[in-house]
Amino acid sequence: MAESTAWTMTLLASAQGGAGMAESLCFWVLAIGALAGAVGVVISKEIIRTAMCLLATLVAMAGLYFLLGGYFLGAVQLIVYAGGTLVLIVFGVMLTARSPQVSFEPRWFEMAAGAVICAVLLATLLHVVLRTTWPGEAGDVPDATVAAIGQQFLGDYLVPFEAASILLLVVMIGAAFLARPIRRDRRRSRRNV
Amino acid sequence: MSSIWVPWSDRRKQYTGLRGRIVSCAAAVYRIGGPLLKRFAPVVFFGTVIVAIAAIWLFATLVMPLLHKAGWLFVVRDVIIAVAVLGLVTVLAMYCIWWERKVAGRIQSRLGPMRTGGWHGWSQSLADGIKCITKEDTVPDDADHLLFRLAPYLAFVPPVCAFMALPFGSSWVFRDMDLGLLFLLSLLGLEIIGILVAGWASASKWTLLGAMRQGCQVISYEIPMGMALLVPIMCAGTLRLTAIGDMQSGGWFTWLAFRNPFTFVALFVYFIGSLASCKRAPFDLPEAESELVGGFHTEYSGFRWAVFFFGEYAAMFVVSGITTIVFLGAWHSPLPAEWGMALGKGWLADAARGVIFSGPLWFFYKCTWFIFTHMWLRWTLPRLRIDQVLYACVQVLLPLTMVLLLGNTVWELFNSPAHPAFAGFSTVVGYLMGLVGAVLLGGFLVIAGHGWWNRRRLVGRMTVQALPGA
Numbered sequence: 051m052a053e054s055t056a057w058t059m060t061l062l063a064s065a066q067g068g069a070g071m072a073e074s075l076c077f078w079v080l081a082i083g084a085l086a087g088a089v090g091v092v093i094s095k096e097i098i099r100t101a102m103c104l105l106a107t108l109v110a111m112a113g114l115y116f117l118l119g120g121y122f123l124g125a126v127q128l129i130v131y132a133g134g135t136l137v138l139i140v141f142g143v144m145l146t147a148r149s150p151q152v153s154f155e156p157r158w159f160e161m162a163a164g165a166v167i168c169a170v171l172l173a174t175l176l177h178v179v180l181r182t183t184w185p186g187e188a189g190d191v192p193d194a195t196v197a198a199i200g201q202q203f204l205g206d207y208l209v210p211f212e213a214a215s216i217l218l219l220v221v222m223i224g225a226a227f228l229a230r231p232i233r234r235d236r237r238r239s240r241r242n243v
Numbered sequence: 244m245s246s247i248w249v250p251w252s253d254r255r256k257q258y259t260g261l262r263g264r265i266v267s268c269a270a271a272v273y274r275i276g277g278p279l280l281k282r283f284a285p286v287v288f289f290g291t292v293i294v295a296i297a298a299i300w301l302f303a304t305l306v307m308p309l310l311h312k313a314g315w316l317f318v319v320r321d322v323i324i325a326v327a328v329l330g331l332v333t334v335l336a337m338y339c340i341w342w343e344r345k346v347a348g349r350i351q352s353r354l355g356p357m358r359t360g361g362w363h364g365w366s367q368s369l370a371d372g373i374k375c376i377t378k379e380d381t382v383p384d385d386a387d388h389l390l391f392r393l394a395p396y397l398a399f400v401p402p403v404c405a406f407m408a409l410p411f412g413s414s415w416v417f418r419d420m421d422l423g424l425l426f427l428l429s430l431l432g433l434e435i436i437g438i439l440v441a442g443w444a445s446a447s448k449w450t451l452l453g454a455m456r457q458g459c460q461v462i463s464y465e466i467p468m469g470m471a472l473l474v475p476i477m478c479a480g481t482l483r484l485t486a487i488g489d490m491q492s493g494g495w496f497t498w499l500a501f502r503n504p505f506t507f508v509a510l511f512v513y514f515i516g517s518l519a520s521c522k523r524a525p526f527d528l529p530e531a532e533s534e535l536v537g538g539f540h541t542e543y544s545g546f547r548w549a550v551f552f553f554g555e556y557a558a559m560f561v562v563s564g565i566t567t568i569v570f571l572g573a574w575h576s577p578l579p580a581e582w583g584m585a586l587g588k589g590w591l592a593d594a595a596r597g598v599i600f601s602g603p604l605w606f607f608y609k610c611t612w613f614i615f616t617h618m619w620l621r622w623t624l625p626r627l628r629i630d631q632v633l634y635a636c637v638q639v640l641l642p643l644t645m646v647l648l649l650g651n652t653v654w655e656l657f658n659s660p661a662h663p664a665f666a667g668f669s670t671v672v673g674y675l676m677g678l679v680g681a682v683l684l685g686g687f688l689v690i691a692g693h694g695w696w697n698r699r700r701l702v703g704r705m706t707v708q709a710l711p712g713a
Contacts (some may be wrong), residue, residue, distance in 0.1 A: 072318045098443055102390060105436060121422055125429045133432030140439050141458045144451065194421040196482050 084110035095155070096171055101140050108132045119191030122199060324417055328406045336556035337368035343618050349694070350622040378545035383446060386542065390444035395543070395550035398437025402557035405430040409564050410485050411603040412574045423484035424476065427468065427565060431520065434558055435461045438529065438539050441551070445542035453538030456629055457529035461520050463633060465639040468516035474509040474644075474651045475499040475569050486575030492601060495577040500570040501677040503658070503669060505651035510570045512640055512647070514613075517562040519632065521555060522620035528629055563613035567606060574606040592617075619691075 083106055090103030108131045115124035156164075192198070203211045260661045268432045280287060310316045345363065348355025360366030382391055408423045410416035420426055435457060442454020478499055491498045500510045514535065519526040530538030537543075540551050567573060576599060583600035586592040598604060627635070658667040 070314075072321075098387070098390065098440070102393070102440065109433075121420055121426070125422055125425045128429035129425070129432055132436070133429060135457065137432075137435060137439065137462060139442070140436070141455070141462075144439070144443060144455060144458075194483075196422050196425070237498070 073117065079113070080110045080113040080117065083107075084114065097143050098140065101136060101143070104139075105132060105136055108136065120195075122195050247648050322657070323535055328417070329403060332403050332557045332560075333553060335560055336553040337372065337555045339614060340371070340552065341365065341368040342615075343621075346615070346618045347622045350619070370427040375546050375549040380547065381540050381542075381544045385446040387444040387446070388475040390440050390502075391542075392547070394437050394444055395440035395547045395554075396437070397440055398434055399550045399554035399557070401430040401433040401437075402554050402561055405561045406557070408484070409561055410488060410568065410645070411606050412601070413485050413489050415574075415603045415606075416485060419483065422482045424472065424482045424565070424569070425489075427484075427561060428472075431558060431561065432465060434554060437554070438551075441543070442539040443673045445539075447542055447649060449535040449537070449541045450539050453529045453535050453541070457522060457539060458520070458631065460526060460528060460632055460636075464516045464519040464526075464640075467636060468513055468520060470538060470567060470641075470644040470648055471509040471513040471516060472565070474647050475502070475506045477648075477651055478502050478655060479505060479569075484568050484573075488568050488575070491572040492575050492580040494575070494579035495572070495681065496677040497579075498570065498572040498677075498680075501671060501673055501680055503651065503654050504676060505647045505654060506570070507676045507680070508564070509644070509647050509651075512644055513566060515635075515640065517566060518617065520621065521559045521562055521617070523559070523617050525624040525627045526632055527621070527626060528632060533626075559614055559617060560610055563610040563617075564606070566613060574603060575601040576605050597683070616687075 085109075087103045087106030087110060091100050091107065094100050094103055108127060112124040112127040112132065115121075115127060257263075281671040307316060341364070344367065347353075351618050356364030356367035359370045382388055405427050407417050408420050408426045410419065410423070438457045439454045439685055442450040442452075442457070445451075447524070476482065476487075479490055481487060487499070495501070500506055516523075522529045528538075529535075530540065532538075535541065540548055543551065578600055580600045583596040586595055654669065658669045659666065
């Protein structure tokens, strides 16, 4: 038993060099993947390719969360954005597109408006990033976060949580209302009566 | 002249120079080595196993300290495990495909693959794999080439990544996460993107229809599946898969499926949902052969086509693993694990405990049992229509899971020491549920055994005489 504990300790100690390099390698791969995906979203003209580039960005972001130890955030990112929203986008495109290859051809004022918005956003973000004093060292990340998050949701942040759930309920009812079957025969008969 | 058919044997390409020498060398090696390999196959097999074990031992004693000094131990370990998982998934999928063909054959009064490799065609999948690799890799002209090539990997990678957090035993897990179950669900939810993209990028009506059906089906069944999983999770109080598994170490009656009536029903709801999410019959609409040619993979050939099936079988194993861990006692046998303490100490007692009471073997048995059930259902039930599939999900399973969730909440609220009368009642009901489960399992075994013992009658006398091993 003592031997195995000592072995574990040395294992942990050996994690510094190689694991650190592997970690930075992972970071660079994921960061470049996220940026390349984001550029691809803007550049590509076919809507499905845009969606795939978005997938690359979302998955790489989830990978970055995992790398940072934010497992819950990473998993939720995968479920909600990659597995839910993106699938809905792709699915919607399939249902609504008339030709198999839909392509974007933006007009000049659309491009100009987009460029202005992006420039303002970039300036704001750069301003914030450069002005903030970042903490020098990262703190320890707790391993077990799910229970804590759940207790926060149903404890200190109960009202925002319930408000969000009511919002989602409204959205669901709206969707069901829009998608309801229209029974024309009954309406006509009512009118006739 | 060119219109005259030339036999394939005469069309063989003639190589010259260095290439010719390489080809003749390879042919000579095959001529000499092939029969030798065939003659000494058991020696080669066991020799390979012994060499592999020796190589692992040498690696552990010689290379690992060096790596440890250089600080690369964890990285190398992770790479090795990733490759091992990939190998496990591939071999698993290969043998599941072979097994599925055998089961299908038996159910349809055939023998299934019998020739390749000798004993019951055991290497049929291997031969099929080689065939798939050597086949022409076709891409339709109108297809979106990049996405067409990408799609199989999008469908294959998420289920393989899921093995990273899937525990085979309480310490047999690569990464034991606090949110293991959520992580697995998030990866299984990504698999569908590959199929949607495959259907879209092929630029064919059949593939698109298959992909749309898959999208409808998987998105709708994710909701009852997730909510059915919440029911036992509410009893367990954690998402950590190893913790959920070790809660159920007390034998058959402590398994979460038999905790109360709601978890018992949730097991079946989740099982139906998992059939739908793995696009297994009766929910195999995305690849309905008789309607859509091949569904979403109509345009695929060769290895890309095979990759879809690797992904499907990997997902089947992961889903069966989740069912096993969350509902059916994970890696514990029906006997209480405490009884294993009577075996004493020593490696022999440990091994016996691993085989009899709890260990990865039991997890593997249960998963393969679920996969067998998937196969049995696939070759027995007819395919549903898409409106029936969605009706079953939205109007039957979804309200049912809501009832289960609410009922389980109330049950667990009162199932506490503060309410001794209800807690006692709950215990009795739990044992009753366990008995019902045992009866169901017994019925399953009786029916399966009936089919097995009467298999010769099914196969027919002539076949049995021609193939005595059948």
